[in-house]
Amino acid sequence: MTLHKIIIPTPFAVGDVNSYLLKGDMLTLIDTGPKTPEAWMAIKAGLKEFGAEPGDVEQVVLTHHHPDHAGWVDGFENAKLYGHPYNDLWLRRDQDFFEYHDAFYMERLKEEGVPGDLQFWVKKMKRPLNLMGSRPLDKAINEGDTLPGHPEWEVLETLGHAQSHLSFWNKETHEMIGGDHVIAKVSSNPLIEPPLDPAQGRPKSLLQYNASLSRLLKMPIDVIYSGHGEEVRNINELITSRLAKQHQRAMKALGMIGERNLTVYELTKELFSHAYEKELGLTLSETIGQIDYLQEEGLISERLGDDGIFYYNKV
Numbered sequence: 001m002t003l004h005k006i007i008i009p010t011p012f013a014v015g016d017v018n019s020y021l022l023k024g025d026m027l028t029l030i031d032t033g034p035k036t037p038e039a040w041m042a043i044k045a046g047l048k049e050f051g052a053e054p055g056d057v058e059q060v061v062l063t064h065h066h067p068d069h070a071g072w073v074d075g076f077e078n079a080k081l082y083g084h085p086y087n088d089l090w091l092r093r094d095q096d097f098f099e100y101h102d103a104f105y106m107e108r109l110k111e112e113g114v115p116g117d118l119q120f121w122v123k124k125m126k127r128p129l130n131l132m133g134s135r136p137l138d139k140a141i142n143e144g145d146t147l148p149g150h151p152e153w154e155v156l157e158t159l160g161h162a163q164s165h166l167s168f169w170n171k172e173t174h175e176m177i178g179g180d181h182v183i184a185k186v187s188s189n190p191l192i193e194p195p196l197d198p199a200q201g202r203p204k205s206l207l208q209y210n211a212s213l214s215r216l217l218k219m220p221i222d223v224i225y226s227g228h229g230e231e232v233r234n235i236n237e238l239i240t241s242r243l244a245k246q247h248q249r250a251m252k253a254l255g256m257i258g259e260r261n262l263t264v265y266e267l268t269k270e271l272f273s274h275a276y277e278k279e280l281g282l283t284l285s286e287t288i289g290q291i292d293y294l295q296e297e298g299l300i301s302e303r304l305g306d307d308g309i310f311y312y313n314k315v
């Protein structure tokens with residue numbers, strides 16, 4: 001088994017994204033960069049270093065559906081495509097899902113107290129589509145499966161950053177391919193996304209994320225090959241410090257709430273006064289993460305006003 005890293009440029013703030021070519025019984029590409037000509041050049045160059053070309057790739061596997069990972073899914077004419085079932089809704093441009101998606105965010109903005117003139121953000125939440133490939137999954141994989149053609153790699157469902165997120169763990173070598181679950185330089189944004197099963201309501205993405213991170217602490221993992229940047233080797237140390245920093249961020253939010261009754265939107269404006277206008281979706285997700293965390297810890301309570309907006313105060 002060999003693993004070959006391909007570094008791919010993206011037009012996003014995060015910078016380059018990594019794909020991994022896995023050679024076992026099958027030649028498998030994990031993640032595919034954004035759908036830009038520059039990314040395609042980098043993928044072809046990376047394959048060439050390995051003596052391969054796009055037509056040789058037999059399988060493409062996604063860590064999650066975000067466009068810097070799921071761009072060129074349709075660039076490999078001989079490959080089967082595998083990933084979490086959630087990817088498929090995006091990759092197929094499922095119209096029912098998109099209607100539900102817009103209604104989901106519309107409801108969220110309302111209960112978060114976001115003013116009506118900012119509702120255009122609902123459309124912006126579908127921005128990922130522009131650089132995402134379009135073809136259905138051949139087969140969904142999830143927790144409990146192994147990677148097709150690579151039986152030593154187990155599939156873990158690691159939700160939090162995305163509602164489609166999977167990580168792959170090699171039980172023999174203790175290597176992990178971690179997508180955006182663990183990145184060396186930055187903590188992953190716990191994005192609020194509509195859930196796979198609408199009956200489940202809004203995912204508490206940060207709590208999901210913390211649970212998915214904590215789970216790794218109990219596993220033998222020597223190295224994580226990340227979706228961005230360098231490999232992570234001091235895994236327990238990094239995760240422990242990320243969880244501690246998360247706690248500190250929540251305490252800062254609690255201090256800001258003070259003796260007031262605040263909406264998610266009001267708290268977002270205070271926590272991210274320089275960024276919230278430009279990146280409303282991301283900053284609301286971060287704030288909701290703190291709110292969910294504080295509620296889980298029993299430190300704040302939630303009240304639904306007659307205006308349909310949630311208000312939070314210290315208990």
Ligand SMILES: [Zn+2]
Binds near residue numbers: 066161
């Ligand atoms: Zn992502």
